[in-house]
Amino acid sequence: ExxxxxxxxxxxxxxxxxxxxxxxxxxxxxxxxxxxxxxxxxxxxxxxxxxxxxxxxxxxxxxxxxxxxxxxxxxxxxxxxxxxxxxxxxxxxxxxxxxxxxxxxxxxxxxxxxxxxxITEQKLLHQQSIRTAQLASLGELAAGVAHEINNPINGVINYAQILLNRLQNSNIDTDLADRIIKEGERIATIVRDLLFFARESGPEVRLANVDDLLAEALSLTEAQIRKEGISLQIDAAGDLPQVYTRAQQIQQLFLNVLSNARHALNEKYPERDDRKKIEIFIDVAEKRKKQFVRVSIKDYGCGIPGKMLEKVMTPFVTTKPAGVGTGLGLSISHEIVNNHKGEFEIKSREGKWTEVVVILPAVEKDEDE
Ligand SMILES: Nc1ncnc2c1ncn2[C@@H]1O[C@H](COP(=O)(O)OP(=O)(O)OP(=O)(O)O)[C@@H](O)[C@H]1O
Ligand SMILES: [Mg+2]
CATH class of the missing domain: 3.30.450.20 (PAS domain)
Structure with a gap:
């Protein structure tokens, strides 16, 4: 017994x-x-x-x-x-x-x-490996297609530019040439986004302050944010540890998330409104005895329905009309965070808010000395 x-x-x-x-x-x-x-x-x-x-x-x-x-x-x-x-x-x-x-x-x-x-951990790892395999095949396809499209689309843009220059010297309307360039550039952007999945190694890794990277990303979009009447509140803890990053990728991640936030706010409030706001918090989080820098970006826009929330990180899943969104922003962002051995999470309440939380492993204090 x-x-x-x-x-x-x-x-x-x-x-x-x-x-x-x-x-x-x-x-x-x-x-x-x-x-x-x-x-x-x-x-x-x-x-x-x-x-x-x-x-x-x-x-x-x-x-x-x-x-x-x-x-x-x-x-x-x-x-x-x-x-x-x-x-x-x-x-x-x-x-x-x-x-x-x-x-x-x-x-x-x-x-x-x-x-x-x-067996939760094994299950989640398994799901993650399926995702990785999906992205790898997407990457192969993308590399092939993108290569084939890149040259001709740049040709189209260049010829339209020549046409535009000629038209500007006459008094014929340049509208059509303008539109060809604009649409052409849209294709070029999509192709460039797709190539992200095909790239094996990105730009150089360096030590950076996440709050600096955020500030740089904001400087690129702040004018738009202000124009749309969105208020921005940033709250960063002092003395944040540094993070090893591919800085450009982290900036792209912030730009993707901010662009979604802006879109959601403009969707909910087409006009100016006091409730149109984005809140950003940066602090230190501890997980499994390791330090992470945590960035939370929360918008009080239209939010995401529960059914949709499970899918938003899948490539090409979008609710935006063609031309406005491709559905790559969040899947690229997720991939960027994975490349940094961090965690990416999106939470939402339909009609109320959406919060994206990014956690990046920090350099331990004794490691950087
Ligand atoms: N902050 C948010 N608020 C409300 N919905 C969101 C938010 N972020 C993402 N979504 C939803 O998730 C979908 C996928 O987002 P994602 O950034 O991957 O693609 P997209 O914004 O549609 O297109 P792209 O980013 O490629 O231009 C969006 O179409 C939208 O429905
Ligand atoms: Mg997006």
């Missing part, structure tokens, strides 16, 4: 058992920890299905009938799953890998035993 207790207490695998009705009869410390409970008393005597396994990740109900753990008892069938979630005490979830076995005593089923562990 004591041996078994010791074993249950020491293993990292979560283990619990239930009686025939699915009521918890035992739960080891690893299971309690993963599920976010303080003591066994909070779990024992509870219906485990209703406590931790009541719904799918998307929130739809997981009924007792479709529950494989229940089936372990009712159908005397061992079950295995690695694509479901367990719900924690605080209402959050984790991806779980579990096995459920019927417990048989003298030929009769008396309950079930479930062993499980948290």
């Amino acid at each position: 004591e041996q078994i207790r010791l074993l249950l207490n020491s293993t990292a695998e979560g283990i619990y058992s239930t009686d025939q009705a699915g009521i918890c009869t035992l739960c080891n410390p690893a299971a309690l920890e993963m599920l976010g409970y303080q003591s066994e008393d909070e779990v024992i005597g509870k219906n485990m299905h209703e406590l931790i396994h009541y719904s799918h990740l998307d929130g739809s109900a997981l009924t007792q009938e479709e529950c494989q753990i229940k089936n372990a008892i009712s159908k005397m069938q061992a079950a295995y799953s690695a694509d479901e979630v367990f719900w924690k005490a605080d209402g959050s979830w984790f991806y779980v890998e579990y096995r459920a076995h019927p417990v048989v005593k003298e030929g009769e089923i008396v309950g079930s035993v479930v062993t499980f562990h948290d």
Whole structure:
């Protein structure tokens, strides 16, 4: 008995058992920890299905009938799953890998035993590697197409420019030539954006202050921001650590995010309005004992609907009309942050606000001396 207790207490695998009705009869410390409970008393005597396994990740109900753990008892069938979630005490979830076995005593089923562990990290890594593969194939395609388009489009722009010069000396309207140049430049920009995914190594890495990079990005767009009647509030903590960056990329990232913020504010308030504002916070965050510089850029514009939010970092996903957006801004930004071994997160409340949080690994104090 004591041996078994010791074993249950020491293993990292979560283990619990239930009686025939699915009521918890035992739960080891690893299971309690993963599920976010303080003591066994909070779990024992509870219906485990209703406590931790009541719904799918998307929130739809997981009924007792479709529950494989229940089936372990009712159908005397061992079950295995690695694509479901367990719900924690605080209402959050984790991806779980579990096995459920019927417990048989003298030929009769008396309950079930479930062993499980948290596989969230593996799942997320897997999703990330799928994304990386997608981007790699996009990169190959982009490099090919972009090369083929680059030369002719520059030809088109140059010829239109010659035409424009000639027209300017006559008194024929230059409008059409102007438009050819403008549209041509739009194509050239898209091609350049696409090439970002194909580039293997970017510009030089150097030590920089993130707040300086932000200031440089702002200097490029501040005039527009002011013209549109948007107020900008920047709050930077003092004495921020430096970050190893490809500075141009970080600036591009800020420009992408600011451009989205401006667009969202102009969408919500086509006219001037006091509520048209962007807030920027920069401070230091600590994660896994390491320092990061965190930049939060929040706009109080139109926000992003929940369904859309999951997709906004996918290349070519856009809600903007052709010519206004290509749907590359956020996927490029995400890629830039990944290249810097940082984290990129976007949160939003539809109709109210959108916040982009960028975390970049900082140089530790003793490292830069
Ligand atoms: N701050 C924001 N507020 C509201 N919606 C946003 C915001 N940022 C992004 N979005 C939504 O996410 C979509 C994708 O953004 P992303 O920057 O990747 O592409 P885009 O802005 O549409 O085009 P591009 O950046 O290539 O010009 C946008 O079309 C918009 O619907
Ligand atoms: Mg954009």
